[in-house]
Amino acid sequence: VEDLLEHPDDGGPLRLSGRPHDVARLVHTSGSTGAPKACAQTYAAMDAAWAARPAAWPPAVRELASRLQRYLVFGSLASQVMVEYGILTLAAGGTMVVADKPVFPDAIVEHRASASVVTVPRLYRLVAAQRAAPADLSSLRALMVSGSPVEASRLHEAREVLGPVVFHGYGQTETGMISMATPSDVPPSVGFPPDVVDVEIRDPDGVPVPAGTDGELYVRTPSQAFGYWADPAETAEVFAGGWVRTRDLGHFDEEGRLYLVGRTRDVIIVNANLHYAGPIERALAACPDIAEAYVVGAPDEDTGEAVHAFVIPRAGRTPDFGALRTMVRERLGDGCVPATITVIDEVPSGPSGKPAKRLLIPGGPA
Template identity: 80%
Template sequence: MLDLLAAAGQRPVFEHGARLVSGAGMLDLVRRLAAGLRAAGIGPGDGVAMMLGVNPEAFAANIAGHVVGARVVGVRPGLPEAQTRHVLTQDITAVVTDKDITGPTVLSLNELVTASANEPELLARPDNVARLIYTSGSTGIPKACAQTYAAMSSAWTARPDAWPPAIRELASRLSRYLVFGSLSSQVMMEYGVLTLAAGGTMVVADPPAFPDAIVRLRASASVITVPRLNKLVAAQRESPVDLSSLRALMVSGSPLPAARLREALDVLGPIVFHGYGQTETGTISMATPFDVPGSVGFPPDVIDVQVRDGNGEPSPPGVDGELYVRTLRRRPGTGRSRPRPRRCSSTAGYARGTSATSTQTAGCT
C-alpha cells in the first residue's frame, strides 16, 4: 500500500469536496499518523478501534494502524450501543476517533496527525492479526473474522499482476470510485485499494444519494446493494438523468435475481458486476456484465470452492448443494488466537456448480 501511494506521486488519490489529496500527500498523512500512534505507545499486537468518518485522514489512519503492526478494528457507524460496547471490550488498547469523545483510551485523530512525519518502520509480524472484520450483528452479537498480516500480504487487491480476469475488467473502470458510509467496511476499503492500484481516485459521496451523487461527482464506479440498484433502475426508467460517466456498479450483500440483473443491464447498460462472498472469506467470485445472469462468475485459482450435499459429500455438476470455500485469507476468531490457514467455511447458502466451474447461487451472499 505504501508503494502504491509513493508511485502515485502527485496524482490525486482521494477527493473530498474541494479537497484533493495526492499519493504523496496521503503518504505524508500515513507517516504522521503512524508516528503519532507510536508516540502513544501503540505497537505490534495492540488492538486499535477506528471510529472515524469518511475522509483522507480516516483512510490514512487505517493504513497507519497496519504500519505500526496493530490489530485494526473498524467500528461501523450506527452500530447499536450494546454491540458497540461489545466490540470495544474485545482487548482494545486504544480508540482512534474524529468524534467528540473523551476517555483514558481515546486518541484524537486531529492530535495524532500533528506528529512529525518520519520514514515509516514496518513493525507488523506475519503471524499477528492485522484486522478484525465484524459481521453485521443482524442475528445478535457481531462476530469477529480475523486476518493475519501474512494473509493480508497475500491478497491480490493491491497487486495488478495477480488480478483475476473479472477484477481486471472491473479495475479498468475505477477512475472515480465513490466511497461513503464507512471506511471500516471491508467492501468499501478493498475496492478503494483496488482503485488506487488501478490508478483511480477515491471520491467521497456526501451525501450518498443516488443518482444525484453519481451525476454531481461524475462517478465512474460505486458499490451498491440490491435494493438500491432496484431503486436506481426504477428512477432511471421514470426520470432519466445523465449517467454516462458510470462504468461499473458492484452489487453485493444479497442475491441478485437473474430477472433483476437483466432489467438493470437493459436500463443502465453493461456496467453491473455481481460480487459473491462473505465476511469470513472475502470475495469468492465476481460476475462481469458479460456473464450469464444468475451466475456469480468464476472463482480465482487461489480460492477453492466445492458444492456439497447434505452429508458433506461433493455434489456432481448441475446438482444443488451447499457451497464450501477454502481460503488463506481469514476465519472467524477473537483476534488474539492465531488463525488457522486453509480453513474450510460454509457460506450457509445453496449453490449449483457447472462443468465449467462457474457458480450459480440460490442462497445468501
C-alpha cells in the same frame, strides 16, 4: 492494547515485531444476520490479498479495475467490501470519492462517479428511478452488486436501463472476494471463481455434490480470516480444516460458473418441512407488480411455522395477493405460500445498507 500501555515509548528506534501469523487486524461483519463478528486476519493473509497487486488480478477484476476512475464510496471504510474496492481503485490509478449524501442517482451525477458498490435493493431502486426520471449517468461504468442473489430477469432489466455496467460479486468478510461476474457473463451467475480460490458445494453431511446440485458453499482463499476474535464456539462452527463454511447455498453449472440461491439459516419450517426463504422471495419478485420481496418465518399453531411476505410494489402498481400466492404455489408448492402478505414502502436496513429482515414483524394483511 494492555501490553502496549504497559511498555511506553522508550525513545529508541521502532522494531518490527509482527510475524506472518500474528493477528494484523480485526474486520467486523455487517451483522445483517445477527450481531457483527470480528474476523481476525493475519499479516500473511493480508499480504496474500490480491486487491493491491495488479499482477494477481483475475480477469473479471482486471476488467472492473479499468472502470474505477472515480469510485464513489458510501457507508464505512470499516466495511471489507468498501475498503477492498477502495484499495483496488487506488492500485488501478483511480480516485476514491466520498459523498456527503450518498443517494443514488444524485451522488453519481454530482460527482461524475464511474463506479460504486450497490446492494440488490439499491440496484432495483436505481433502475426504477431511471425509468421514471432518467438522470445523466453517462459517467457510470461499473456498479458492483453484492449481498444477495439476483434474478436473471432483473439483471437483464438493469442492463437495458443502465447499460453493461453491473458486476455481480460474491464474497464475505471472512474470506474476501470469492467470485465475480462481469456484465458479459451469463446471469444470474457470479462468474468463475479465480484459480487461487477453492470452492466446494457440499450436502448436509459435508459430502461434495455434483454440478447442478444445490448445497452449502465451503471456501478457501489466500486472504481469509482464521477465526472470530474471542469467539471460539462460532470459530469452530465456521472455520474448520482450512475451509470457511459460508452458510450460503448455491451450485456450479457444468462449465464451472457459480450460482447463489440463498442462505442456510434463512429457512422456514412448515409442517416439519424445511423451506428456504430465497426461492420464495425470488418467486414473488418475478411478478411484474413487485419491485422487492422479503420473506420471514413466524410461529404458527397449525403448521409450526408459517411464511410471511413483505413486498414493495413497483411505482403505480397494485399487487394482487391471490395471484402472488398462486405464483408461489405453482413454482414451489403449498408449504411456501405466504400466510400473510404486507405491502411496505421500504425494507429496514443495517449500517452496511443490506436488508435487516429481522426487523420485519409479521402480522399484516392476509
